[in-house]
Amino acid sequence: MQEDRGTQVLNYIALVWTVARKDLVLELRTLERLIAMGAFAVLIGVLFQFSIDTSLIRVQTIAPSLIWMTTVFAGILGLGRTYIIENENKALAGVLQSPVALDVIYLGKVVSNFILLLSVVTLILIVFSLFFNLSFPIEIKGWLSLAGVFSLGVLCFVSIMTLLSAVAVNNTMGESIIPVLVFPLLVPVMIHAVTATNRIFANRPFVEIEGNLRMLVAMVLIFLMLGASLFRFAIED
Amino acid sequence: MTSRLEAKGLVRRFSRLRAVDGITFDLQAGELLTIFGPNGAGKTTLLNILAGVMCPDEGQVLLDGNVVVGSERQWRKEFGLVTHQTMLYDRLTAVENLSFYSKLFNLEDSERRIWDAMEDLEVKEVANQPVGSLSRGFQQRIALARALLHDPKILLLDEPYIGLDLYASRLLRDLINQLKDGERTVVLVTHNFGQGLELADRIAIQVSGQFIFTGSSDGVELTEFEEFYCRKIEELRS
Numbered sequence: 071m072q073e074d075r076g077t078q079v080l081n082y083i084a085l086v087w088t089v090a091r092k093d094l095v096l097e098l099r100t101l102e103r104l105i106a107m108g109a110f111a112v113l114i115g116v117l118f119q120f121s122i123d124t125s126l127i128r129v130q131t132i133a134p135s136l137i138w139m140t141t142v143f144a145g146i147l148g149l150g151r152t153y154i155i156e157n158e159n160k161a162l163a164g165v166l167q168s169p170v171a172l173d174v175i176y177l178g179k180v181v182s183n184f185i186l187l188l189s190v191v192t193l194i195l196i197v198f199s200l201f202f203n204l205s206f207p208i209e210i211k212g213w214l215s216l217a218g219v220f221s222l223g224v225l226c227f228v229s230i231m232t233l234l235s236a237v238a239v240n241n242t243m244g245e246s247i248i249p250v251l252v253f254p255l256l257v258p259v260m261i262h263a264v265t266a267t268n269r270i271f272a273n274r275p276f277v278e279i280e281g282n283l284r285m286l287v288a289m290v291l292i293f294l295m296l297g298a299s300l301f302r303f304a305i306e307d
Numbered sequence: 308m309t310s311r312l313e314a315k316g317l318v319r320r321f322s323r324l325r326a327v328d329g330i331t332f333d334l335q336a337g338e339l340l341t342i343f344g345p346n347g348a349g350k351t352t353l354l355n356i357l358a359g360v361m362c363p364d365e366g367q368v369l370l371d372g373n374v375v376v377g378s379e380r381q382w383r384k385e386f387g388l389v390t391h392q393t394m395l396y397d398r399l400t401a402v403e404n405l406s407f408y409s410k411l412f413n414l415e416d417s418e419r420r421i422w423d424a425m426e427d428l429e430v431k432e433v434a435n436q437p438v439g440s441l442s443r444g445f446q447q448r449i450a451l452a453r454a455l456l457h458d459p460k461i462l463l464l465d466e467p468y469i470g471l472d473l474y475a476s477r478l479l480r481d482l483i484n485q486l487k488d489g490e491r492t493v494v495l496v497t498h499n500f501g502q503g504l505e506l507a508d509r510i511a512i513q514v515s516g517q518f519i520f521t522g523s524s525d526g527v528e529l530t531e532f533e534e535f536y537c538r539k540i541e542e543l544r545s
Contacts (some may be wrong), residue, residue: 081413088410092396099398155396164394164453167360168411169380 085170089178090185096155097186107148107190114140115197129202134267136202138260140194141187142227148190149183149231150248153239162305172305173298176232180297183228191220207270215279216270222286223263229293230255236304255293262286309372311336311492312357312461317366319352319516326352327363328516334509336460337489341503341524342496344513345540350496351390353513354463357494358388370460384412387454387462391469393446394453397439401430401449404438405456412457424452428482444475451482462486464495468502480506500533512536514543 097103118136122129156162165175198204207213234251241247266282310333319327326349334340344350355361357368359375359382368375375382388394395404402421409417425431428448433441438449447467454462464483468476480502486493487506497503504510507524510532519539 085410085413088407092399092407095403096396096398158397160390160392160394161396163360163390163392164388164408165411167358167383167386167388167394168408169383169413170411171380 082174085174086177086181089165089170089175090181093155093179093182094185097182103148103151104186104189107144107187108193110144110147111140111190111194112197114143115194115201119201130204130271131268133198133202133204134264134271137194137198137267138223138264140198141191141224142256142260144190144194145187145224145227145231146248146252149187149228150235150238150245152179152183152232152235157239166305172302175305176236176298176301177294180225180229180232180294183232184225187224187228188221191224195220205271205273207273211276212270212273215276215283216267218283219263219266219270219279219286222283222290223259226259226263226286226289226293227256229290229297233297233300233304236301240304259286259289262289308335310334310369311338311371312494313369313372314353314357315367315369317353317356317363317368319349319356319361319363325349325516327356329366330513330516330518331366332511332518332521334492334494336492337487338508339483339487339493339495339506340509340511341507342494342511342513343498343500343503343536344496348513349516350513351465352516354388354390354465354494354496357461358386358463359383360388384457385460387457387459388465389447389450389454389463389467390465391467393438393450395438395446395450398437400435400437401425401441401445401452402434404449405453408453409456414457420456421452424456425449427455427485428452429478442475443470444472444478447471447475447479448482451479455486460490460492462491462493464493464497466497467495468497468499476502500536501529504529504532512539514540519543 153162156165199206207216230252231248234248237251238245238248262282262285266279269278313333315331317327317330318325328349330353332340342350342353352361356363370382370385399407405421405424406417409421414420422431425434428451430445430448430452433445438446451467467479471479483493483495483506495503495506504524504527510522510524510527511518512520
């Protein structure tokens, strides 16, 4: 009985990865979304560099906010197109005709979007560290905290975006509806993600970040569960 | 004798429009039903309901006497759907597309099934080419391979001839003919009267969501049927 349960879980994970892998292969063959998000991130970094008067403002104090805003805007640009590829030849109708549960499709897309956006975040951090002379953590623990905050924050954002881009693809307003829906939902995520990032760059002790990390974990779980259960209404006729 | 596929009083509304309006029929294993009808008659909606992609507002679909519940996705293993949209990813190769679907259907021995399907449908030569770079005929045959990969009891074909040239169209007709193995039940929706009649065991005409005619295809002549069809449509419109 125990083994059956274990096999079921492994099969479920394998199916989620099948959907995610297919999306990643399709993206790597065109690089459409990655190039758009990457170029956007670099250009925004350049614009911030020229538009902020560093003699008046200490850039390091606002850099975490700028990094997260750039992540969100780049994400809206790229992840808003999650289902465009599925509309080609009505491919999603074929997937929906399979016996796979809808939450598998949703979670597969969350995984692929997470990997894509996390790679863009890495680029954003490199660009911003070059332009704004960011002081990265010295200790391993600080690096792990930074990785944790960005992974959790990005996962929250991606779980919301993956659901809302499914809404957008079947909506007459199209992608323009996404920012209207996503920004209010992102407020609590941004509060905790930006606060934690600020404290990590300020080399504050882990206890000051722990609370934010816990809140981000809770939000990840809430958004993933909501996304998986509401996906049906966004995608099915 | 229990029917392989049975539709009982199917109704599907879109606002005020009744796209499918009380359709009832039953098919035995191995039978092929061809549905003809003008554009907007609700034929695609009917196939989507049969495939479980869409839920009916009223009525039931029964498979071997058991009610097919759309939300229970395991039923979908028993149905294969081919439309004029291939439902394939253009940037994946034929093998990659079929491999993806074999994983979604959790098929055992998927490698063998994929290559067998490609051999049966004569698409092995383009197995490693991106689907988007192939001709419409090849794409449609790969779409058919995708629908048959899990060996469904019911095959639903929605205007599969659209966009095919004469040769590809004949090839597809021969392939569908081969599928009439006495076990698989096929529902074909087409505007191609010649091929639709040739393949059919039973025929139906659907207009405004309703079957206005159902019967056997035995002894039905193409020209006579075309005249009958046009006359029926004119009667209804006047």
